[in-house]
Amino acid sequence: MSSGPKQASSKTRRLILWGSSLPALLAASFLYFPYSTTGRAPVLCPTVLVLGLPCPGCGMTRALGCATHGQFREAFGYNAIWPLILGYLALLWIYQILQTWRGEPPKWPTSKIGGAALIVLLSFWAVRLVWFFAHDGLAVMAHDNAIARLIRLLS
Numbered sequence: 001m002s003s004g005p006k007q008a009s010s011k012t013r014r015l016i017l018w019g020s021s022l023p024a025l026l027a028a029s030f031l032y033f034p035y036s037t038t039g040r041a042p043v044l045c046p047t048v049l050v051l052g053l054p055c056p057g058c059g060m061t062r063a064l065g066c067a068t069h070g071q072f073r074e075a076f077g078y079n080a081i082w083p084l085i086l087g088y089l090a091l092l093w094i095y096q097i098l099q100t101w102r103g104e105p106p107k108w109p110t111s112k113i114g115g116a117a118l119i120v121l122l123s124f125w126a127v128r129l130v131w132f133f134a135h136d137g138l139a140v141m142a143h144d145n146a147i148a149r150l151i152r153l154l155s
Helices: 005-036 046-051 060-068 072-078 082-102 110-134 137-144 146-154
Strands: none
Touching: 005 060, 005 082, 046 146, 060 072, 060 082, 072 082, 082 110, 110 137, 137 146
16 A cells, blocks of 8 residues: 555544544543533433433533533543543543554553553443432432333323
8 A cells, every 4th residue: 555645644544533533532522521510411421311320421521610610620520530530531532642653552561451440430430320329319219210200201
């Protein structure tokens, strides 16, 4: 295969796409923030919508919105691991940019990094669920799951 102008143009487009993705996420969080903290924003989490349970990422949109506005204490109130998730996303972002730029993946211990991220995420979820059920979680779950919502909608 030749590395002509068409291939270089494709690489440039991919670099622009990857290079702008994380800044776009942060800009969207910044712009969505006023709407997300009013209580009028829709619930987007499928785990909450279907099961009535909080997932490890619940509150992440509001946490990033708070963080982009310098409200770090409030951000931790929405999701305590937002800096770790943002750091992991930044690491993935750098990895993809390097891979696109070089044409081959960086020699990083990706399975170890991914495994550690998964352990942190699942551990946080376990702690979050223990806290949830210790603070009237069954009643919330019974009220907020998809079947309960459907019954309320139909009655």
